[in-house]
Structures are given as structure tokens and as C-alpha cells.
Amino acid sequence: MPSAIARNPVLRGSHPDPSILRVGEDYYIATSTFEWCPGVRIHHSRDLVNWRCLGGALTRSEQVDLTGVPDSGGVWAPCLSYADGLFYLVYSDVESFGGFWDTPNFVVTAASPEGPWSDPVPLHARGFDPSLFHDDDGRSWLLSNRCDWRPGMPWASGIIAQEYSRAEGKLIGAPEVIFEGTEAGYTEGPHLHRRDGWYYLVTAEGGTDWEHQVTVARSRSILGPYEPDPAGAALTSRHDPALLLQKAGHASLVDTPGGDWFLAHLTGRPLTPRGRCVLGRETALQRVTWPAGGWPRVEGGVPAETVPLPLEPRPWPQEDGGWTGTEWNTLRRPASEDWMTVHDGRLRVRGGQSPWSRVRPSLVARRAASTRCSLTVPVDFSPEDFQQLAGITAYYNTQNWYLLAVTRREGVGRCLELLASDRGEITAPAGAPVGVPEAGPIRLRAGLDGSELRFSFSSGTGAWTTLPAVLDAGILSDEYATDGRSWGFTGAFLGVWAVDLTGGGAQAEFGIPSYTES
Numbered sequence: 193m194p195s196a197i198a199r200n201p202v203l204r205g206s207h208p209d210p211s212i213l214r215v216g217e218d219y220y221i222a223t224s225t226f227e228w229c230p231g232v233r234i235h236h237s238r239d240l241v242n243w244r245c246l247g248g249a250l251t252r253s254e255q256v257d258l259t260g261v262p263d264s265g266g267v268w269a270p271c272l273s274y275a276d277g278l279f280y281l282v283y284s285d286v287e288s289f290g291g292f293w294d295t296p297n298f299v300v301t302a303a304s305p306e307g308p309w310s311d312p313v314p315l316h317a318r319g320f321d322p323s324l325f326h327d328d329d330g331r332s333w334l335l336s337n338r339c340d341w342r343p344g345m346p347w348a349s350g351i352i353a354q355e356y357s358r359a360e361g362k363l364i365g366a367p368e369v370i371f372e373g374t375e376a377g378y379t380e381g382p383h384l385h386r387r388d389g390w391y392y393l394v395t396a397e398g399g400t401d402w403e404h405q406v407t408v409a410r411s412r413s414i415l416g417p418y419e420p421d422p423a424g425a426a427l428t429s430r431h432d433p434a435l436l437l438q439k440a441g442h443a444s445l446v447d448t449p450g451g452d453w454f455l456a457h458l459t460g461r462p463l464t465p466r467g468r469c470v471l472g473r474e475t476a477l478q479r480v481t482w483p484a485g486g487w488p489r490v491e492g493g494v495p496a497e498t499v500p501l502p503l504e505p506r507p508w509p510q511e512d513g514g515w516t517g518t519e520w521n522t523l524r525r526p527a528s529e530d531w532m533t534v535h536d537g538r539l540r541v542r543g544g545q546s547p548w549s550r551v552r553p554s555l556v557a558r559r560a561a562s563t564r565c566s567l568t569v570p571v572d573f574s575p576e577d578f579q580q581l582a583g584i585t586a587y588y589n590t591q592n593w594y595l596l597a598v599t600r601r602e603g604v605g606r607c608l609e610l611l612a613s614d615r616g617e618i619t620a621p622a623g624a625p626v627g628v629p630e631a632g633p634i635r636l637r638a639g640l641d642g643s644e645l646r647f648s649f650s651s652g653t654g655a656w657t658t659l660p661a662v663l664d665a666g667i668l669s670d671e672y673a674t675d676g677r678s679w680g681f682t683g684a685f686l687g688v689w690a691v692d693l694t695g696g697g698a699q700a701e702f703g704i705p706s707y708t709e710s
């Protein structure tokens with residue numbers, strides 16, 4: 193059989209908390225999207241190597257309201273499952289870190305992972321990382337972590353199961369703690385599998401940082417008691433800072449029709465050992481050996497960079513990369529005609545709220561998926577005021593971003609201004625604004641090269657000018673954003689951003705974007 197080779201990570205850029213599912217010959221992975229729309233990104237593959245993005249499940253404001261959620265709140269840890277011809281997707285919607293303990297979990301259903309997905313039905317709010325397991329006897333169970341807010345308890349301290357009635361579309365029976373976790377702690381991200389008379393519970397432990405690990409426990413009964421694998425973690429990079437794939441954890445298992453097993457898991461690639469992961473937490477794939485009656489194991493218990501697969505390669509046609517493609521995401525509010533439209537390949541965006549707004553920002557972006565990548569976009573914009581800006585951004589969250597925008601300054605006229613926000617402190621790293629012709633499109637480029645970020649522009653058909661400021665891309669990372677008071681869970685995005693605080697709703701037009709990796 194011809195062999196495909198998976199080069200990890202298989203989903204590059206921010207794609208954490210993978211939930212993998214096979215139905216027939218089709219594989220799907222659902223990942224977390226936080227404050228980005230559409231909510232829950234779903235990828236599809238027929239060989240576990242070539243993945244195409246189907247877009248996301250939560251595309252309408254009736255399905256998800258991310259306005260006002262904190263940075264890195266919103267949609268967490270989805271789980272995709274299938275039973276009786278219906279796809280189920282459960283996920284958490286983290287409204288605020290203050291109200292962390294009330295995080296509601298929801299279920300949506302669809303006949304196809306391409307949608308349309310139903311309106312969400314609330315489940316419970318007693319813990320995040322929900323997961324649905326459909327047992328052979330026709331019963332279904334909702335698993336989630338146990339959030340315990342009492343003093344001295346970690347935020348996730350075990351796994352709870354409660355029966356879910358597919359017929360009634362709701363939880364029934366009593367919740368039960370089925371696993372207390374191991375000494376690694378922070379037990380979360382549960383996924384259940386049934387095999388050879390055992391229930392295998394795959395959990396994430398150690399927290400989602402360098403100490404992350406995959407813990408497998410098993411029981412003869414669905415409600416436990418679950419005994420952890422005596423060999424320890426099934427996968428972790430915690431002991432080896434030299435590994436390319438760090439933070440290995442949060443995982444789920446899938447089998448091929450031929451009976452081979454694989455594990456999709458979270459990983460991070462720091463720029464320097466245990467440094468900053470500008471691309472966020474990504475998804476990788478590992479081969480698993482799982483003898484009948486034994487434990488599922490990854491060779492060496494550490495993540496491999498390349499994984500041969502016993503499947504025939506089945507690549508997808510290349511996406512055209514235009515504004516209607518699935519790579520593009522909107523911040524906090526779904527793409528809708530009241531603020532953005534695409535005509536003849538051009539994106540028209542009405543200026544939204546300030547960069548700190550968590551309600552109506554006008555930002556459209558895609559994941560940076562390589563540490564050497566760039567986005568080039570022409571912008572046509574006629575600002576009348578300094579409160580109107582439209583341009584290109586390298587964005588992490590409301591506190592940490594860069595923006596090269598066309599705007600207007602008294603005494604200068606239409607100009608380009610480079611702004612940086614570092615933990616909320618605004619600077620102009622390239623100094624005074626640069627005047628540009630009063631009319632006509634300006635081409636803008638943001639280029640990432642490891643820890644360095646540079647912006648360039650070109651007006652008309654003229655040559656490119658690279659601004660002298662060499663910016664620190666490292667501030668666009670979870671490591672930089674996590675400071676004890678708030679968490680960062682996303683990664684760097686490159687995109688376009690329009691701001692208008694005059695109330696006039698100034699419109700910017702962005703030409704065909706070009707994203708490249710080298």
C-alpha cells in the first residue's frame with residue numbers, strides 16, 4: 193500500500209485541543225477558536241495527511257455571541273462525534289474568566305460536518321472541555337472536567353460523566369466523578385473510547401503549557417473506577433526542551449478502516465527552547481500501537497516530527513486564497529453584510545470600534561501558519577480624520593498587536609502610520625507618519641521571520657519601502673500574554689483591520705490578498 197507521510201504539525205497555526213473522528217473513509221478534526229468566528233474550526237481529510245478546512249460550525253450570531261468575551265475566552269475545546277447519521281459537536285463558551293466556573297457547554301448537530309449546524313442547546317456549566325461518547329448499547333454520555341472553585345483546588349481536578357439522551361436532546365441522570373486524575377494534575381480534555389471490553393479514557397494533564405501530557409486510564413465500566421496506565425503518560429514533551437514539538441497533550445484517538453490507531457494532539461513550537469510559540473498551539477498526529485487488551489502507546493512517549501501512514505495519499509485541490517476562502521476569520525462578530533462584503537474578489541469593510549473594543553471590531557484575519565510567512569494586501573481608503581484607520585495587522589489580542597494603517601494627520605494629509613500595542617501600551621515604532629498620495633490604493637505587507645516582524649508599503653505601482661522598525665513578533669504569543677491575571681490561548685493572526693470612531697462608518701476596500709510561506 194502506498195504510504196503517506198504526515199509532517200507535524202498537520203494543522204499549523206492556532207489549532208489547539210483537537211478532537212478527531214472517522215466516519216467511513218473520512219476523517220475530521222475540530223479545534224478551538226476562542227474569540228474568532230466562525231466558532232469551532234473543522235478540517236477534513238481522507239488520508240490523515242492532507243487536510244482541508246471546511247470552515248467552522250458556529251457561523252451565525254444566533255449560534256455564538258463572542259461580543260464582550262475576554263481575550264482567549266469564547267469557544268474552547270470542541271468534541272466532534274457521530275451517531276445514527278447525525279454529527280454532534282459539543283464545546284464550551286467561556287464568557288469571562290471571572291465567571292470561569294459558570295462556563296456553559298453546548299451541543300449543536302448537523303447531518304454533515306459542512307453544516308448547516310443547528311442552534312445550540314445548553315448542557316451544563318459545571319466544567320469545561322465537554323465530550324460526547326456514544327456507547328455500543330445506544331446510550332450517550334457527556335464528559336467534562338470538574339471545575340472546583342474552592343480554595344486550594346486547581347481549576348480542573350478530575351472528570352465527570354453524565355448521561356445524555358439523544359432522543360430527548362438533553363442530559364439525564366446524575367453526574368458522577370469518574371476519574372480523579374493523577375499527580376500530574378489539571379485533569380481535563382476527556383475523550384472516551386471502547387475497545388476489547390474496556391473503556392479507555394484519554395485526558396490532558398499537567399496544564400496546557402510545557403508540562404502538558406496525555407494520560408490514559410481504563411475501566412471495565414463506563415462510570416469507573418478508571419486506573420491510569422502504570423507506564424505513565426502516553427505522550428509528553430515535558431522532560432525534553434530540545435524536542436521540536438513541545439506542549440504535547442490534549443489528544444484524541446482515531447482508527448483507520450485497516451485497524452491502525454493514531455492520536456491527534458496539541459503541540460507548540462517555540463522559537464527558542466521553551467521560548468515563545470508565535471504560531472500558537474497547533475495539532476499534530478502520532479502513530480499509536482494498541483495491542484488487544486493492552487494500552488495505547490506512542491513510541492517513546494514523545495511526539496515524532498514525521499509519521500508514515502498506511503493510507504494512500506489523497507490531496508485536495510489548492511484553495512484560491514481569496515477573501516471568501518475558509519482561512520479567513522473575523523474577530524468577535526460573525527462575517528455579515530452589515531459590516532463586511534466581498535465584491536469581485538475585493539473585501540469592503542466598514543470601520544469598527546477601537547482596537548480595545550471587545551464588541552464590534554472590524555478585523556478579518558488568518559492564522560500565521562509558519563514562522564516565515566507574509567501577507568500582502570492592497571488597501572483603498574480615504575480617511576477624513578485621524579480617528580479613521582484601515583490597514584494590515586499582525587494581531588494576537590486586544591493588548592498585543594501591530595497595525596500599519598492608512599489614516600489622516602493634520603499637516604501631513606493622508607498618511608501611513610505604524611502603531612504597536614504591547615500589553616496595552618501604544619507606541620509608534622516607526623516614528624512620524626509617512627505621507628502618501630491623497631488617492632489610490634496602497635499595497636501593504638506584514639512579514640514574519642522568526643521573532644522579527646517587518647512592515648512594508650508601496651503606493652501606486654511604485655517600489656516597496658520597508659519601514660525601518662524591526663518589531664518583536666514574540667509579543668504575539670500565549671507565553672507573553674499569560675501573566676498570572678489573564679491567559680493567552682490563541683497565536684498570531686495576519687489580517688486587515690478598519691477603525692472608525694467618528695460614527696461615520698468609513699469604508700475601506702481591500703484588494704486580493706496574498707499569503708505566502710517560505
Ligand code: 6LW
Nearest residue numbers: 268269380381399400681
Ligand atoms: C482547553 C483546556 C486547556 O479547553 O486550555 O489548560 C483550554 N487547558 O483543555 C483552551 O485551549
